[in-house]
Amino acid sequence: MDNGTLKRPRHAYTDIVTTTQVTLVQIDNYGPWTVTPEPRREMDLQTMQSRLFADIAQFVGSRDGYAFFTRFDNMVAVTNGLDDRDHERLQATIRNRYPVTVSLGVSVAERPIDALEDATGRIQAAGSAQDHSRTEVLAGEYVDAPGDDDLSIAHFDVNDATGKYTDQLNEFDSFIRIEQGYAALMKRLREEHGALSFFVGGDNIISICPDMTEADYRATIDHVSEAADVDFKVGVGRGRSAHEAGFAAKHALEDCRYEGTTVEFAAPTAVTR
Numbered sequence: 001m002d003n004g005t006l007k008r009p010r011h012a013y014t015d016i017v018t019t020t021q022v023t024l025v026q027i028d029n030y031g032p033w034t035v036t037p038e039p040r041r042e043m044d045l046q047t048m049q050s051r052l053f054a055d056i057a058q059f060v061g062s063r064d065g066y067a068f069f070t071r072f073d074n075m076v077a078v079t080n081g082l083d084d085r086d087h088e089r090l091q092a093t094i095r096n097r098y099p100v101t102v103s104l105g106v107s108v109a110e111r112p113i114d115a116l117e118d119a120t121g122r123i124q125a126a127g128s129a130q131d132h133s134r135t136e137v138l139a140g141e142y143v144d145a146p147g148d149d150d151l152s153i154a155h156f157d158v159n160d161a162t163g164k165y166t167d168q169l170n171e172f173d174s175f176i177r178i179e180q181g182y183a184a185l186m187k188r189l190r191e192e193h194g195a196l197s198f199f200v201g202g203d204n205i206i207s208i209c210p211d212m213t214e215a216d217y218r219a220t221i222d223h224v225s226e227a228a229d230v231d232f233k234v235g236v237g238r239g240r241s242a243h244e245a246g247f248a249a250k251h252a253l254e255d256c257r258y259e260g261t262t263v264e265f266a267a268p269t270a271v272t273r
């Protein structure tokens with residue numbers, strides 16, 4: 001038998017239901033704080049926000065979760081593997097080191113958007129983001145029986161962004177192209193599949209997805225190509241944690257590069273540490 005001709009099954013994970021634990025991180029009463037006692041210097045706010053995100057990313061990442069900066073005053077994390085004590089500890093370490101506190105809403109669902117919707121509702125039920133008496137809400141539910149394939153993460157990358165944009169256009173026009181691709185991709189995946197997609201730098205977008213087929217990913221990429229004239233490829237991985245699923249997705253993306261393909265699923269046994 002010629003092992004070189006063996007192909008991995010493309011639908012390696014189909015029909016394995018996802019279980020995504022999402023945490024909404026919301027800075028308490030941040031709007032008023034930015035203008036009290038008078039408007040604060042913008043670069044001071046940018047520095048504080050990016051350091052806060054860096055610390056949250058490190059805290060969550062060291063426990064194999066993923067954190068995304070989204071709007072900076074609100075951040076979204078995928079926290080399978082983190083329990084209520086981890087979340088309490090996160091609130092404490094921020095309270096001890098920053099001039100702001102954070103509220104955390106946590107929820108679990110098959111579709112990532114449903115988990116985020118419920119996590120958001122738990123914070124909103126406790127009061128407004130600009131209610132000065134609402135601080136450090138911690139309200140949530142957590143995965144109680146973790147499974148090896150709970151999370152599905154797709155790592156999207158623009159085809160030849162360097163040759164088409166970075167080496168051809170000024171940085172602002174490159175940025176517009178990538179952002180338009182991102183906007184079309186995030187909207188399509190949210191509307192059709194309830195996935196959550198986040199720009200993570202360069203030409204890369206990481207999507208937290210429910211179980212999706214190769215045809216689903218192809219249709220998504222075709223739609224974005226038509227709507228925004230930006231061409232993506234994608235690697236998809238499953239795992240017990242965001243790190244495991246995301247790392248497998250990165251390996252699958254390398255397979256796309258090697259094979260010249262548009263969609264690749266990581267083998268279930270992919271080395272993910």
Ligand SMILES: Nc1nc2c(ncn2[C@@H]2O[C@H](COP(=O)(O)OP(=O)(O)OP(=O)(O)O)[C@@H](O)[C@H]2O)c(=O)[nH]1
Nearest residue numbers: 157158159160161162163200201202203204250257
């Ligand atoms: N966050 C993140 N950014 C990455 C990663 N890999 C590459 N990048 C970013 O993407 C940019 C473009 O790199 P590539 O995607 O390798 O380049 P490309 O020209 O699109 O080439 P192909 O992807 O092979 O088509 C880099 O400058 C980085 O900013 C990654 O794993 N994570």
